[in-house]
Amino acid sequence: MKHPYLAKLLFLLLFVCAGFTAAFAQTGSVSGRVVDEKSEGLPGVTVLIEGTSLGNSTNSDGTYSIQNVPAGPRTLVVSFVGYTTSRIPVTVTAGQNTAVPGVTLNENTTLLNEAVVIGYGTQRRQDVTGSVTTVDSRQFVKGQITNPEQLVQGKVAGVQITTASGQPGAGASIRIRGGASLTASNDPLIVIDNVPVDNRGLSGTANPLSLINPNDIESVTVLKDASATAIYGSRASNGVILITTKKGVQGEKTTVNFSTQLSRAEAVKFVDVLNADEFRNLVNTRGNAQQKALLNTDSNANTDWQNEVYRTSWTSDNNLSITGSAGKVPYRASVGYLSQEGLLKNNNLKRNTASIGFSPLLFNDNLKIDVNIKGAWIDNNFSNQDAVGAAVFYDPTKTIRNGSPFGGFTEITKVDNGQTVLNTLATRNPVGLLEQKRDRSTVKRSIGNIQLDYKLPFLQGLRANLNLGYDIQRGRGTTLILPNAASNYNDQVNDASGNVISRGGQNNQYAQDKNNGILEAYLNYSKQMGNNRLDLLAGHSYQSFEDKNYVFSSNLADGTVLTAAPTLSSGKNFRDPRYVLISFFGRANYNINDKYLLTATMRADGSSRFKDDQRWGYFPSGAIAWRIKGEDFLKESTTISDLKLRAGVGQTGQQDIGGDLYPYLARYTLSEQTARYPFGDTYYNTLRAAAYYEPIKWETTTTYNLGLDYGFFDGRVYGAVDVYSRKTKDLLNNVFIPGGSNLSNKLTTNVGSLENQGIEASVNVDIIRGEKLNWTLNANATAYRIEITELTNSTDASYLGDAVGGITGGTGNNVQINSVGYTPNTFYVFKQVYGQDGKPLEGVYADLNGDGVVNDRDKYRYKSPVPRASLGFGSNLSYGKASLAFTLRANLGNYVYNNIRSRSFFPVGGSDGVINNTTREALDSGFGTPQYFSDYYVENASFLRMENLTVGYNVGNLYKETANLNLSLAVQNLFVITNYSGIDPEIVSFDTSGKVSNVGIDNVIYPRPRTITLGLNVSF
DSSP states (O other), rough: OHHHHHHHHHHHHHHHHHTOOOOOOOOEEEEEEEEOOSSOOOTTTTEETTTTBBBEEEEEEEEEEEEEEESSEEEEEOOOTBOEEEEEEEEEEETTTEEEOOOEEEEEETTSSSEEEETEEEGGGGGGOOOEEEEEETTSSOOOOOOGGGTTTSSTTHHHHHEEOTTTOOOEEETTOSSSSSEEEEEEEEEEEEOOOOOOOTTBOOGGGGGGGGGGEEEEEEEEEHHGGGGGGGGOOOEEEEEEEEOOTOOOEEEEEEEEEEEEESSSSSOOOHHHHHHHHHHHHHHHHHHHHTTTOOOOOOOOOHHHBOOEEEEEEEEEEEEEEEEEEEEEEEEEEEEHHHBBTTOOEEEEEEEEEEEEEETTTEOOOOEEEEEEEEEEEEEOOOOHHHHHHHTTTTOBBBOTTTBBBOOOOEEEETEEEEEEEEEEEEHHHTTEEEEEEEEEEEEEEEEEEEOOOTTTTEEEEEEEEOOOOOOEEEEEETTGGGGGGSSSSEEESSSSEEOOOEEEEEEEEEEEEEEEEEEEEEETTTTTEEEEEEEEEEEEEEEEEEEOOOOOTTSSSOOOOOOOOSSSSOOEEEEEEEEEEEEEEEETTTEEEEEEEEEEEEETTSGGOEEEEEEEEEEEEEEEEGGGHHHTSSEEEEEEEEEEEOOOOOOOOOOOOOTTOOOOOEETSEEEEETEEEEEEOOOOOOOTTTOOEEEEEEEEEEEEEEETTTTTEEEEEEEEEEEESOOEEOOOOOOSSSSSSEEEEEEEEEEEEEEEEEEEEEEEEESSEEEEEOOOOOOOOEEEEEEEEEETTTOOOOEEEEEESSSOOEEOOTSSSSSTEEEOOOOOTTTOOOEEEEEEOOOOOOOOOGGGGGGEESSSSOOOEEEEEEEETTTTEEEEEEEEEESOOOEEHHHTTTOOOOOOOTTOOOOOOEEEEEEHOOOOOOOBBBGEEEOOOOOEEEEEEEEEEEEEEEETTTEEEEEEEEEEOEEEOOSSSSOOOOEEEOOSSOOOSSSSSSSSOOOOOEEEEEEEEEO
């Protein structure tokens, strides 16, 4: 069910209200100056007229002026980060300027009165009962930031962010407290300006969040425990991230800001492979006659293939914004252009963004309207990722080109029936893979909403809020592989009519549309009752998700149809699945004397993914907090500036099970293109029964949280400690179906449970507060354990678990397992036996069960890719106009299966016409056959990474003090300290739907670069 009529009605209302002319009180102006304890002017201080959005910020000398202030008694609210907020009564005279005596702000870094964004509103920080962390633009990671999640890497306790690779716009794994699911999504819900966005995969982009310009973001708030997240119910099991973009302030002077960054990036480390001379020596020393004959003896070629496919890349990032207030309408508009080259040749991303937001106050400031519209257009050129692995293993004794029929690129050939043909088992020429494939996409996204908040006149403290929003995405792309490319070589193939033709490259299209619409309405009632305060919230939400997955034919490079697109029952060339979420929610907050805080939340969600009798899920939470600082015995203490104890319990849900939107329905699905049935000369797609589980229902997570917020020494030291326990039941799990069922081999159902316990802590320290010299440190630490407590509904003691973690090498090999009593994705391998010289013995493993035979029963569960602890550390140091800041990140106790090493052996006894290069591992181990399941390849991947180091200098006012100039120099990924032998210890990969597919298995990743960025920011 859609609500287009409501959207039209509200937009009409907006324009009518904007043009409404009514009598209003005469106005005057207010001006003054804000200084610090040393009587020096404070720039950037926010000065507001209480009860309105009229306000301004102070200039470089601390002065301010506010126009169009209604006559009569008013209250100025003067606030600045790091200082106490002051409230100054003034009487405004119509038609005149009211001069306010100088206002002095005192330092106070506890920020207890600061507004914190929560679900459906804001709260004072001192009133928050849940685990909530906010990172604003002053604290963001600096440098070349392409995706929004990179802004807070290492900044928030309990949040682990891992990018998949160094590819521009690469996908990222975001885990809050480790996640709560097994095979369902572990991604958090992301809400941008009150619009819950669709963060599933989109054709044509590796990361949908790359379509959001980080330069437009003001703050990122992370909700972690059930007290904070339960208001979002069904999608909050894995936490919630609230992104707030920059806004204008009423009365603010027009400010134009231009920023530009130029970045240079290069690979930090390459895989340590043998050069041509070392490779020749290895083959001549250990190879047989056939292998020696495969060496390139016609030249002295020594090709460094990794050097041939990678490059030094450059990035230009430019942003222009205008912020101000047109009368009583604050606004901000921005445009941005990013052109980013990837390390892999031919790989680049070009992003154009625009945003506009305005928030007028109408009807004597009783109606507040927020309008936000953001748009992005990205052009991607994806290099052939196969070149990354090929550059490691391709023969270094070969030249790049030799005039071959495969586009002139040197390829491995063999003699078949007297003819020289391509050896299809060999690694392809890495440069040929890059040069002979073009994969380009155009992706568009727009996110926007209009939110109306109206103070109802018949009851003081009652507000009505209506939010209409959308998230529209479009992905289009083409993949062209040249006709003579070796990557798509085959002697013969059947076309759509069954005729035998020669394969000639590829010329295919792909496309996908996503439409996400939301309508939310709620009432909010706030009442002050003496020293107590009551806040009530009740609302309704409707959100729909529509996908159009287009189906195209498979073509050769010249357009010849290789496999025809199937005829769909709709007669259209797309499948259009959709699902809907309908919700009711409520929250009550009760503040007793600013000391005792109570919060209760309830959300009911209905999802079209489930059958009628399982459709609704109910997610309650409750929390209490005791502000010990508010007690009489601590109220006057200067040593303890903040002390609050929090406790909460609640439930959240999960219904994101991937692409199967109707897992409870018995239905037929269209066969894949490769599974068609011939009738005569024509091939037909068939219909086959799909696996389904009728009583499928919500996955539910119960969270217990105990927290302590603290502050000491007048706020010089402050932070929080949280201990939590999460238990997830009715896991949305993919389980195997018994053979003979004539269905797919896996079924999505509710089976299993897991538990997650952890502790997280953060601390911020103002070491020096001075007139010129200031130095702050911040640190966070998280330790947690995840354990599977149930996997099946049976009690079969012989069931070992579900094999996961596919590797390259062999067919269908997995080196990880999900087992009861262990962490998900635990490695499942043999225990390697070593000789007296300390080297591994080939094919010799420990007989762990002592039955005298070494077989699969002797595999054991060994280590996990999940870190036992994650750490973050940062510093901000400033002296006068100069500044220095850095961010460090660390993981401890995480392990990686090094699939590059396990593939590095010298094959003894023949090569089938193929001989690949190898790493130095082949020299160290001496293996002549693969030992894929040895724990020898499971390495400790603990690391310490310098995420960012930034030096800045504020040149100050230019051109008659009308402009301000800031310069910066930043280095990202400056160093990594680790014992891991691969090129990078952080490993995660994604499938085509954007879901994490492998964790902790190194199959050669696109390197993360070291980037040096020169930045310039001018405002006037």
